[in-house]
Amino acid sequence: MLKIRLLFCLATVVLQQAVAQEYRWQQRAEYVMDIRLDVNTHRVNGTQKLTYYNNSKDTLAKVYYHLYFNAFQPGSMMDVRSRNIMDPDPRVTDRISKLREDEIGYQHIQSLKQDGKNVSYIINGTVLEVTLAKALVPGGKTVFDMTFESQVPVQIRRSGRNNKEGISYSMTQWYPKMAEYDFQGWHAYQYVAREFHGVWGDFDVKITLDPSFMVAGTGKLQNADKIGYGYEKAGTTVKRPEGNLTWHFIAKNVHDFAWAADPEYEHEKLQVPGGPELHYFYQPGAKTTEVWKKMMEYGVRHFEFMNKTFGQYPYDTYSIIQGGDGGMEYPMCTLITGERTFGSLVGVMAHEAAHSWYQGVLASNESLYPWVDEGFTDFAANESMAFMFNETDPHKGSYGGYFSLVKSGLQEPASQHSDHYSTNRAYGTAAYNMGTVFLHQLKYIIGEEQFYHGMRRYYNAWKFRHPEPEDFIRIMEKVSGLQLAWYLNYWISTTKRIDYNVKAVVAAGDETMVTLERVGEFPMPVDLLVTYKDGSKEMYYVPLNETLGNKPVEDKTVQRYDLQAWPWVNPTYTLRIKRRAADVASVEIDPSLRLADIDRKNNKIDMAQAMKPYQDPTK
Incomplete structure (x- = not known):
């Protein structure tokens, strides 16, 4: 009987593995x-x-x-x-x-x-x-x-x-x-x-051309001792053959291969501690040399931040190459235009290098899900830039881009194929801004600690596997304990808008009644901060019924009260504050400004406004 049970268990494990492999072949x-x-x-x-x-x-x-x-x-x-x-x-x-x-x-x-x-x-x-x-x-x-x-x-x-x-x-x-x-x-x-x-696959590529040209690209150069141009190890004597040079690159477990060539490239290298060797290729000149040399150390800092925050870069090398028409990512390298201001150069480097995580390694179908590709990358690059330059609000521009698109009337669902947007503006905002806001707003829904844990878990679980958006959401559900499919559907598949309003703050004896209103069609949980005239604060957390749970306390310096869930079908929600209205200085929805509320003017009431006696809204 024991042998039969063991065989049954073994067969079950094999079957489960086979089903999993069949599902995600x-x-x-x-x-x-x-x-x-x-x-x-x-x-x-x-x-x-x-x-x-x-x-x-x-x-x-x-x-x-x-x-x-x-x-x-x-x-x-x-x-x-x-x-x-x-x-x-x-x-x-x-x-x-x-x-x-x-x-x-x-x-x-x-x-x-x-x-x-x-x-x-x-x-x-x-x-x-x-x-x-x-x-x-x-x-x-x-x-x-x-x-x-x-x-x-x-x-x-x-x-x-x-x-x-x-x-x-x-x-x-x-x-x-x-x-x-x-x-x-x-x-x-x-x-x-x-x-x-x-x-996904391997590339073994030999490129033969005029020997005056330097080549940079995906993979690792196999014949550096015969090529030189800065690829060789220190102290190596380079023995170049006569005539054209053949550059031999090998890249393992990548999904594309890119390269660039120019006779005037300068090649410099820096090592990321615990990470890849960074190669920089640029044309020296008045518009490039100074800013490129200054940018190089920021490349190292960027990779250190990305490795720590989002997961380890898996390859030995990465090349930042002057070329192309702006900035474009490829496995193990990027091509960027190089005649930029210092801030612009670091910014485009940070964005394109961050693609190594959210395209190079995860490789979601960017044609179908450009917001996963560009949005996740933009989010990570913004976070890294904030770290490197001590910025306090790195995603403000992404929210502004989204709000501007909404006002323009050109918004389209972010779920459509990237080629089929009616305007480049709608595509760009959906891919970059809405993808970024999707993540920053997810912090608001599940809590910051759970969010970053989920980002690392997603990367480690799905690298080299072409994940779908639902795979990301499932990871976030596991780390947060909350249901999140509703959020993916609303944000990506619709153009519904978030708009909440502090409708009324009224006195009720020794207590205060606050009525919130969902003006927009997009339901969300609500963080409500009450600030008192004595300087003290309390947070009232109103979960959305769709999440089937509460996020953890984010700011442990402020007392938080967890209230009953707000059913998404209800347009209003009334809560009770156990202090007199005369003690209240202000009531504010989403003080962290992570909620993509299209009209923030009605999110806060200062008690300098007239108070009204409480009337039960159900009568």
Whole structure:
């Protein structure tokens, strides 16, 4: 009987593990690429061997690749969208429509085989659709061998050649990239300028080009002793071969590979204590050298803060590279424009490097959930900047951006695909500002200590796993003991607004009655601070019935009274204060200002206003 029980328990554990793995399976891609860049024609010739693992329960008859460079052609979806959207990105506008043949981007597939057999394929804009020679069964793997030729476009958006600061090559979204397939199906989106999603895997990349160019990018350089340029260990004698140089990078367990090249780069390194080696690449000059050198130590401090606050960065290196058209994140590196003021340079560095946590390592589908990608990153970067520069209100700008969008009438639900917002303003505010406010307001709901514990637990539980928003909420429910699905739904899937009002403060003998009103349609728990004329304070906490619990006391220096929950269907709530109205100086909703209340003018009553005798509102 004991043996049977042990076998049953073992079978149960195996079954549970199998169910868990089946529920959250992930595809895997291993790239080996050998490419040559001609710096005179701006063309790339390359070979790609891609080993693709089908860890799904589905048999795949087709696969899809992204061909991002094809977006930089007149008449592309990116071109048409940019020329027709209400508020076009000033970096794009109609520039694509004016590109000449030698300025456009393209990716031509010269040959493609699956396990040695030719396959048929169709190119539709920025998507390559491949019909397999042999269907890929669950648990199987297959090898795709490809040769391709690309032309690097004039730099317009993220990727390209000769950006406005004179960086020769910003090579992002530059190779035929396997689209992600998961429990939702294929994510083979056309590229219209916004977000990306990729398959976890390994990259082994060799880049050959003119020896005068320095290369920076994803991964760790394998042949530093033959390359030099500051990559070599101190005291190493560099033995460069004659002719073009081949740079060999390897990156393990990442979902993309980016690089940049320029003959004028300066390369400097700093070590983060207990963290990665930071590499800085910039063009020295009057607009860069001083601010870049000053910024470098802040990069170290930023990584120390992020490691301590949100979880440990898992790779050995990280590169901050001058390039691109603003700031854009990639695994193990970022490309940022470098001719900035010191504050701007540190700010963009902090934001893009924070993406290493909330895109590089967690890798949620940023096309579907840009607010998780940009919002979580912006929140973390704001917190880090506040730490480094002693700022007291780091998220004020995010709240202001959200309030401004609400007033404009352009707000759209943050739940939609990033490409389909009607305006760039609505997209940007939803992704950056609303994502940030979502987290800061979550502090208000569950308490600050539980919040940071939850952020670290989320990172450690879901790194390298493409989490969904519901996975984040479930972690926060576990650490807080509160139900939070209602909050995710209201904030992300609707445009309902938070607006609470201190409707009345009235005398009732030796007590005071306070009536609160929910003016907006978005229900929330309420922190109500009562300040007395003698300087003492009391907090009255009104939980929302949807949370099924109370958050812990946050400020132990102020007495808190936990009241009955406020049912979300009730427009008003009346509470009793056991002190005379004459003793009260003020009553204020949300003194911490974390509640995204669209009209804060009615959140506080000073007792200089006239008092009224109490009347029971139910009679």
